[in-house]
Amino acid sequence: MKDLLIRPYRAEDAAHLAKVFHRAVRRSTGAHYSLVQRMAWSPRPGDGTDWHARLSEIETVVAELPSGPVGFMALNVEDSFVDFAYVDPSVRGQGVGAALYAVIEGRARAIGLSGLQTEASRVAEPFFRARGWVVLHRQVVKRRFIGLPNALMEKDFGVAEVAA
Numbered sequence: 001m002k003d004l005l006i007r008p009y010r011a012e013d014a015a016h017l018a019k020v021f022h023r024a025v026r027r028s029t030g031a032h033y034s035l036v037q038r039m040a041w042s043p044r045p046g047d048g049t050d051w052h053a054r055l056s057e058i059e060t061v062v063a064e065l066p067s068g069p070v071g072f073m074a075l076n077v078e079d080s081f082v083d084f085a086y087v088d089p090s091v092r093g094q095g096v097g098a099a100l101y102a103v104i105e106g107r108a109r110a111i112g113l114s115g116l117q118t119e120a121s122r123v124a125e126p127f128f129r130a131r132g133w134v135v136l137h138r139q140v141v142k143r144r145f146i147g148l149p150n151a152l153m154e155k156d157f158g159v160a161e162v163a164a
């Protein structure tokens with residue numbers, strides 16, 4: 001996609017990314033999640049302060065167009081976990097998620113992680129599967145007392161252990 005920049009998260013992104021999250025949940029997941037489920041997942045556009053606390057403690061990458069941030073994904077290095085994967089509905093399906101993911105997987109490999117896990121929504125499951133991920137098990141997580149089905153997924157990089 002023309003003019004797309006993938007870069008590290010900055011504090012001033014938080015309010016934009018809170019909106020991207022809310023819009024992605026409300027507008028891009030309706031094929032798999034009911035309105036009640038989507039409302040439980042994201043009741044209202046979040047507060048930038050809350051989001052800064054969540055996104056600054058992990059390695060978050062941001063997809064930016066000249067108009068502003070349009071997506072984000074995050075790597076929690078401590079538990080080899082991909083924590084967020086949200087792209088604004090206005091640019092969904094145009095390669096933004098793929099560009100974010102390439103940076104996240106590249107970073108994970110560069111620092112020597114042997115693989116990654118995530119909890120993928122039903123929307124994101126095919127996206128990860130197409131990138132070599134497998135479903136470990138399906139589960140239902142609770143958000144504000146409402147059940148949301150997702151899948152614990154994993155990608156093993158197949159890094160051979162080097163003998164000492």
Ligand SMILES: CC(C)(COP(=O)(O)OP(=O)(O)OC[C@H]1O[C@@H](n2cnc3c(N)ncnc32)[C@H](O)[C@@H]1OP(=O)(O)O)[C@@H](O)C(=O)NCCC(=O)NCCS
Pocket residue numbers: 024025028029084085086087088091092093094095096097098099119120121122123124126127130
């Ligand atoms: C999942 C998500 C992050 C993907 O981002 P995106 O920018 O739309 O994805 P891309 O355009 O980069 O798609 C890359 C590839 O995955 C495929 N893909 C993306 N979403 C897909 C879906 N729901 N079903 C099937 N294929 C999908 C695309 O067709 C594309 O295939 P290609 O590389 O062969 O052309 C985005 O759609 C989103 O925010 N979804 C709603 C929120 C959500 O559920 N997030 C995940 C929480 S775990």
